[in-house]
Amino acid sequence: MTVADATTTPPRTAAALTALAERRARALLGGGPQAAARQHARGRLTARERVELLLDPGSFAETDALVRHDCPALGASRPYGDGVVTGHGTVDGRPVALFAHDATVFGGSMGEAFGRKVLKVMDHALRTGCPVVGLNDSGGARIQEAVVSLAHYAELAHRNVRASGVIPQISLLLGSCAGGAAYSPALTDFTVMTEGTSRMFVTGPDVIRSVTGEDTTAEALGGARANATVNGNAHYLAADEADAFDFTRVLLSYLPANNCEPPPVYAGPGADDAADDPVLDTLAPASPRAAYDMRHIVRRVVDDGELLEIHERFAPNVVCAFARAAGATVGVVANQPAHAAGALDIDASEKAARFVRFCDAFGIPLLTFVDVPGYLSGAEQERDGIVRRGAKLLYAYSEATVPQVTVVTGKAYGGGYAVMGSKHLGADVNLAWPTARIAVMGARGAVEILHRRALREAADPDALRRELADAYEREVATPYTAAERGYLDAVIAPRETRRYVLRALRALREKSRPAPERRHGNIPL
Numbered sequence: 001m002t003v004a005d006a007t008t009t010p011p012r013t014a015a016a017l018t019a020l021a022e023r024r025a026r027a028l029l030g031g032g033p034q035a036a037a038r039q040h041a042r043g044r045l046t047a048r049e050r051v052e053l054l055l056d057p058g059s060f061a062e063t064d065a066l067v068r069h070d071c072p073a074l075g076a077s078r079p080y081g082d083g084v085v086t087g088h089g090t091v092d093g094r095p096v097a098l099f100a101h102d103a104t105v106f107g108g109s110m111g112e113a114f115g116r117k118v119l120k121v122m123d124h125a126l127r128t129g130c131p132v133v134g135l136n137d138s139g140g141a142r143i144q145e146a147v148v149s150l151a152h153y154a155e156l157a158h159r160n161v162r163a164s165g166v167i168p169q170i171s172l173l174l175g176s177c178a179g180g181a182a183y184s185p186a187l188t189d190f191t192v193m194t195e196g197t198s199r200m201f202v203t204g205p206d207v208i209r210s211v212t213g214e215d216t217t218a219e220a221l222g223g224a225r226a227n228a229t230v231n232g233n234a235h236y237l238a239a240d241e242a243d244a245f246d247f248t249r250v251l252l253s254y255l256p257a258n259n260c261e262p263p264p265v266y267a268g269p270g271a272d273d274a275a276d277d278p279v280l281d282t283l284a285p286a287s288p289r290a291a292y293d294m295r296h297i298v299r300r301v302v303d304d305g306e307l308l309e310i311h312e313r314f315a316p317n318v319v320c321a322f323a324r325a326a327g328a329t330v331g332v333v334a335n336q337p338a339h340a341a342g343a344l345d346i347d348a349s350e351k352a353a354r355f356v357r358f359c360d361a362f363g364i365p366l367l368t369f370v371d372v373p374g375y376l377s378g379a380e381q382e383r384d385g386i387v388r389r390g391a392k393l394l395y396a397y398s399e400a401t402v403p404q405v406t407v408v409t410g411k412a413y414g415g416g417y418a419v420m421g422s423k424h425l426g427a428d429v430n431l432a433w434p435t436a437r438i439a440v441m442g443a444r445g446a447v448e449i450l451h452r453r454a455l456r457e458a459a460d461p462d463a464l465r466r467e468l469a470d471a472y473e474r475e476v477a478t479p480y481t482a483a484e485r486g487y488l489d490a491v492i493a494p495r496e497t498r499r500y501v502l503r504a505l506r507a508l509r510e511k512s513r514p515a516p517e518r519r520h521g522n523i524p525l
């Protein structure tokens, strides 16, 4: 064949190309321009607009654009794509697989053809070991396709669980997500919702009204704020869709592609470059009751002061965040004395336990900052099961085999000392500031219990109380009892923290993870 011949398309090919172009154009339509306009009017983007915004420009390779249902119950309408856009692309040059519900087609509900497409994306992600991102905007199981839709949701849930701890799974909820479109995201690692435009619930308000007679609104029931602050279903409350995509891209930058790969490492100053930071000496809490923002301390220790908080608005008495130390990802867990004195309640325990387990599953070292009065006591917490649910954090830390470095900056009382990355649960390097108070309880409570009789008989009980409390603070609630026993590896000046932390993480880089001796434990649920 000559070069001139190669530019002449044979008529049969030309006709086939025209037919292909027509089909492709129809596949791009989704529910059509009017439905797209309705989607825009509700403050939401279309599936394809979302994919373009999430991925690196021009990187999207679509799969199954020409899939159609053959369900008679859906009538003559057989749109290409069947209500979901699937494929793969890159974020910052790293591969991701994704699916985006097209709410303009059958409300984004999942039927058989739709389900097969999503399962195929999941299988691709598992085979190639890349994260999967779901852009959810769906009424759940497609009512017209009955049990077939349920079967596909169950299969998707099964895939989500098989993929859990193998590849990162991120769910964005960008419209009204009901039924399986809420349950499948709930099985994934991170859920992102958009304020004012997204909902997540098992059933919407109409169904609730007909089943239980309760009158509620979609926003109160499953709005993004309720899910991000009250029940913790959502890990991030995005201002809008652009913010949701930005968060997702940044989140991916911290994560490995799968559980066999190390997390990405960015160029940065090394462990030996860390200078003393005298500001940290000024941040050490003077009183055990000081309400200060622990994030100020954490930011001075990690690279560039950057934290990506997970569940920022839920259980703020514990901070869970991704950060970098000498360029490598770490998972930070920190008590937050600025909220509820940093006590560990049910929500904080479950939030931190899930984060610790994620980091452990994906080989991300844990960096724990401790200033905790203990588990929260109270009739309501006991009734709601703090014993069972607080135990999840003990379980998660005990189970973790990734490198673990712990810094006690303030008080570490009672169960709070034990659970927050203590040496006894398996932490590798434990550090404390000289101002740390490590004890069974605070001075006030201890004095009342130990010296009840002397206080009752004292001429000036308040003076004796003060004197005994001072002695307790001096002699008992110090880091040195722990240091003498090797429970702490070093007591350090606050200004030295970054250097100690970076060197500890460097020393632990090659920490070998023991092969599991059993299939899995049984976390108390």
Ligand code: HXC
Residues within 6 Å of the ligand: 106, 107, 108, 109, 138, 139, 140, 141, 142, 143, 144, 150, 153, 154, 157, 176, 177, 178, 179, 180, 181, 183, 184, 202, 203, 204, 205, 206, 207
């Ligand atoms: C088929 C559906 C649908 C569904 C919505 N639509 N949900 N079609 N199957 N499940 C269609 C509507 O008929 C409508 O079509 C369009 O999508 C938009 O729906 P609206 O109701 O107008 O939107 P909105 O007011 O925003 O309300 C959204 C909604 C509500 C809250 C999601 O539609 C709703 O309650 N849907 C039912 C949710 C549900 O109960 N799903 C099944 C759950 S069981 P037109 O043509 O009018 O535009 C399940 C199994 C889980 O999912 C298994 C887990 C393992």
